[in-house]
Amino acid sequence: MTIQQQNTYIADAKSRRASNRIGCLHHHAFMVKDMEETRHFYEDILGLPLIGTWVERLNPVTNQPDNYVHTFFELADGSCLAFFQFKSEQSSMSQSVNQFENINPFAHHIALTVEGKDTVLEFKRKLQEHGVESFETDHGYCYSIYFHDPSGLQVELTTSVPETDELMRDAGQTAHETLALWMQEDDLATNNTARGAGWQQ
Ligand SMILES: [Fe+2]
Numbered sequence: 001m002t003i004q005q006q007n008t009y010i011a012d013a014k015s016r017r018a019s020n021r022i023g024c025l026h027h028h029a030f031m032v033k034d035m036e037e038t039r040h041f042y043e044d045i046l047g048l049p050l051i052g053t054w055v056e057r058l059n060p061v062t063n064q065p066d067n068y069v070h071t072f073f074e075l076a077d078g079s080c081l082a083f084f085q086f087k088s089e090q091s092s093m094s095q096s097v098n099q100f101e102n103i104n105p106f107a108h109h110i111a112l113t114v115e116g117k118d119t120v121l122e123f124k125r126k127l128q129e130h131g132v133e134s135f136e137t138d139h140g141y142c143y144s145i146y147f148h149d150p151s152g153l154q155v156e157l158t159t160s161v162p163e164t165d166e167l168m169r170d171a172g173q174t175a176h177e178t179l180a181l182w183m184q185e186d187d188l189a190t191n192n193t194a195r196g197a198g199w200q201q
Contacts, residue, residue, distance in 0.1 A: 001166035009169045027072060027080040028110050031096040032151040035069055035085040041150050042081060045130050046123070048073035051080070056195045059091070066091050075112065108152055109146065109154035117143050120159050140194025142166040 001009075032038045042048045052072040059066035067087040073082040086092040093099060104184035105110065114120055124134050124145050144158040182188045 001169070006165050006170075009165050016076050024077055025079040027082040029070075029082040029084065030148075030151070030153050031092060032083045032153075033092060033096075033100045034150065035071060037081065037150045038083050038085075039071065039073075042073045045126060048075060048081065049100070061095075081110070096151075098152045100151050102148045103154045105146055105154045105156070109156050111144070111156035111158050114157050114159050116159050117161070120145055120157055123157050138195060141171070163194065 007097070039050055043050050050071060051074045054070040056070065057065060057067050059068070068091070069081060069085050072082050074080050084092075084095075086095070099106070114123065120136075120143055124136070127134050127145075127147055132147050134145040137144050137146065139158075141164050142158045143159070143161055144156050145152060147154050148154055
């Protein structure tokens, strides 16, 4: 991809996004089993500041008294990761999607951006120092690590790579066609050849 092609891709992407009436992520919310343990994980280890703590005494779903706390941890663009914990362990358990077990990444995960592969690996080391194991995946169009938070939420930290714009431009040109084809076929063989060697079959 030449510089000129890259500039065209970036300009096209900006104009596509400008006409989208739904903006950036406001927050992603998740139930946790221990809010202080959660705060330590997201604020002290990952560096996301706690910017809001709301305490509620009425459960708006059941319309019954039910004391819970709702916290917001801020990302670089102002969007947030939000969490809930109820005083009643029963309420927390019954409303948790995962019963606080580690989630399979295909079932649910949240991916957050960082700048550069070195930063991804820096976080991997920092997590390891705190006893949190993570695994790396080279997706071709981005490079990621995956790990679980203390309540089992699968978190991904990912960075764009030099090939990202070109790969996304090409994928964008065939996105609907590829989807339609996959829906029709039992075993569509279009492996992502951009993936790292560990993923080639
Ligand atoms: Fe992902």
